[in-house]
Amino acid sequence: MSKQAKRVALLTGGSSGIGLSTVRMLIGRNWTVYTMSRRPCPVAEARFVQGDVNDETSVRLVIQTVIAEQGQLDALICCAGNGLAGAVEDCTSDEVAYQFQTTWFGLDKTIRACLPTMRKQGGGTIITISSVAAVVPIPFQTYYSAAKAAILHYTKALPLEVRAWNIRCSCILPGDTKTGFTAARRYAVASQSDESAYGVKMKDSVGRMERDEQNGMSPDKIARAICRQLDKRHPAISVVPGWNYKLFALLVRILPNRFVLRVVGMLY
Numbered sequence: 001m002s003k004q005a006k007r008v009a010l011l012t013g014g015s016s017g018i019g020l021s022t023v024r025m026l027i028g029r030n031w032t033v034y035t036m037s038r039r040p041c042p043v044a045e046a047r048f049v050q051g052d053v054n055d056e057t058s059v060r061l062v063i064q065t066v067i068a069e070q071g072q073l074d075a076l077i078c079c080a081g082n083g084l085a086g087a088v089e090d091c092t093s094d095e096v097a098y099q100f101q102t103t104w105f106g107l108d109k110t111i112r113a114c115l116p117t118m119r120k121q122g123g124g125t126i127i128t129i130s131s132v133a134a135v136v137p138i139p140f141q142t143y144y145s146a147a148k149a150a151i152l153h154y155t156k157a158l159p160l161e162v163r164a165w166n167i168r169c170s171c172i173l174p175g176d177t178k179t180g181f182t183a184a185r186r187y188a189v190a191s192q193s194d195e196s197a198y199g200v201k202m203k204d205s206v207g208r209m210e211r212d213e214q215n216g217m218s219p220d221k222i223a224r225a226i227c228r229q230l231d232k233r234h235p236a237i238s239v240v241p242g243w244n245y246k247l248f249a250l251l252v253r254i255l256p257n258r259f260v261l262r263v264v265g266m267l268y
């Protein structure tokens with residue numbers, strides 16, 4: 001098989017949700033897919049390597065495995081992530097670190113480990129998963145919003161460094177999507193105590209967000225947006241899947257910040 005015909009992807013977080021849908025879609029489009037997560041990926045045709053994005057050794061090992069077996073890595077898709085809910089005042093430093101660990105540091109670790117391979121082979125596409133919360137921050141998920149905003153900026157700055165080696169980057173910003181994310185969300189312990197000054201409001205707001213997630217888009221919609229970018233020679237810098245969220249993101253750019261945040265405050 002020629003190098004052009006065979007395309008090899010490494011995807012983190014393929015055991016559930018957006019990552020799992022993307023694995024299925026890529027396999028259907030004839031990609032060779034390696035996927036890394038702590039729980040197994042149920043897609044038999046994907047090559048599953050158990051690992052944690054926070055563990056440098058397992059990240060390096062999965063990349064070595066891809067290169068040893070395929071000799072190339074055309075795409076990296078970073079889907080591994082999780083959420084923390086709780087008022088800023090109620091969060092401990094460990095809880096804040098938990099939010100940034102996988103979502104931000106794990107993503108950065110994986111990308112940094114892949115860059116030498118993509119640079120030496122003269123190309124590759126990196127897809128990061130941020131969130132609409134990167135452009136419209138949400139209360140009681142302040143650290144999540146900040147981590148996702150960091151991903152968006154990182155994905156914009158990185159191509160400026162790696163363009164010379166034909167490495168492309170694209171950031172996907174999903175809105176509410178029906179996945180395992182809702183059930184996996186952690187709550188700051190102090191936020192759940194009756195003594196929290198924010199507890200009642202936090203539970204009401206995050207409860208509403210969780211209902212929106214579980215009534216949200218299919219992860220296949222996000223997977224399609226990812227696959228579309230992988231097929232492009234020049235992928236979009238950022239993509240908001242779904243027309244309603246696209247319109248929302250556009251309005252956010254046009255309307256005054258104070259107004260937008262007021263509306264968010266009224267909704268949540």
Ligand SMILES: NC(=O)c1ccc[n+]([C@@H]2O[C@H](COP(=O)([O-])OP(=O)(O)OC[C@H]3O[C@@H](n4cnc5c(N)ncnc54)[C@H](OP(=O)(O)O)[C@@H]3O)[C@@H](O)[C@H]2O)c1
Nearest residue numbers: 013015016017018037038039052053080081177179180181
């Ligand atoms: N669902 C939404 O409404 C929504 C909206 C905007 C953005 N997003 C983002 O979309 C991405 C995917 O989330 P999802 O909605 O598909 O949630 P999900 O169904 O909970 O999937 C999360 C995936 O991340 C993996 N993961 C978590 N910690 C990991 C670690 N330490 N090492 C390796 N893999 C790890 C999980 O695998 P294991 O647990 O097996 O390790 C799982 O496969 C996340 O970055 C999330 O922030 C989701």
